[in-house]
Amino acid sequence: MPSYHVLSIEIPYGDAVTAIHPVLIQDDQDLVLVDCGYPGDLKRIEAALAAIGLTGDQLTRLVITHHDYDHMGAAASFKRKYPHLLVATSEGEAPYVSGEQPSARLVQAMDLQRSLPASEQERGLAFIEMLKGMETVPVDESLQNGERLSWGGGCEVIATPGHTPGHISLYLTEQSVLITGDAAVIEGGELVVANPQYTLDLGSAKESLAKLLAYDADAYICYHGGVYSKR
Numbered sequence: 001m002p003s004y005h006v007l008s009i010e011i012p013y014g015d016a017v018t019a020i021h022p023v024l025i026q027d028d029q030d031l032v033l034v035d036c037g038y039p040g041d042l043k044r045i046e047a048a049l050a051a052i053g054l055t056g057d058q059l060t061r062l063v064i065t066h067h068d069y070d071h072m073g074a075a076a077s078f079k080r081k082y083p084h085l086l087v088a089t090s091e092g093e094a095p096y097v098s099g100e101q102p103s104a105r106l107v108q109a110m111d112l113q114r115s116l117p118a119s120e121q122e123r124g125l126a127f128i129e130m131l132k133g134m135e136t137v138p139v140d141e142s143l144q145n146g147e148r149l150s151w152g153g154g155c156e157v158i159a160t161p162g163h164t165p166g167h168i169s170l171y172l173t174e175q176s177v178l179i180t181g182d183a184a185v186i187e188g189g190e191l192v193v194a195n196p197q198y199t200l201d202l203g204s205a206k207e208s209l210a211k212l213l214a215y216d217a218d219a220y221i222c223y224h225g226g227v228y229s230k231r
């Protein structure tokens with residue numbers, strides 16, 4: 001029975017708690033995890049799987065929508081614990097995910113650091129160190145724009161560049177559900193471009209958001225913000 005599950009992983013953030021939303025796509029053959037949290041989040045995600053009666057051993061694939069510390073931070077620990085897990089991402093993100101190239105986010109943070117006021121230098125440096133320390137993971141499968149997969153009864157890969165160059169989103173055709181990654185977040189009850197100040201190419205990010213909205217999906221699952229449904 002094809003289905004999907006939206007996980008809600010609570011992450012302590014300073015004195016507050018923030019939530020991220022990896023998604024599981026399930027069918028008779030596959031259990032696909034889409035994005036996997038910050039470094040150290042393996043156990044949090046395992047607990048969320050257990051809460052719905054699933055285990056990490058059942059996962060067949062890990063899809064990484066884009067290279068970013070909050071989306072693939074735990075990817076290497078997943079692969080170590082579950083070596084059978086196939087890691088999939090777009091061709092554009094693969095060199096960053098696998099560590100062949102320094103991540104665009106790191107290059108951006110190092111550029112920004114030079115212009116930070118003295119009071120923010122320390123925080124900026126800590127962020128750079130965190131990015132440098134993030135483990136990369138070998139990529140097993142490369143996903144193409146427009147590719148149709150059998151996951152969850154039908155899943156289309158949509159290139160949604162902007163936030164990062166090779167960012168992808170997934171459309172579950174049977175359920176009319178769009179997994180946006182960071183191509184859209186919910187703010188004030190609307191779908192908008194995520195963190196414009198950290199978006200690597202704002203023009204393409206806006207085009208990508210428009211592309212997603214044109215699907216007119218029944219639900220949009222945002223990694224940051226959860227489920228958006230206008231119906």
Ligand SMILES: [Zn+2]
Pocket residue numbers: 068070071182223224
């Ligand atoms: Zn994110």
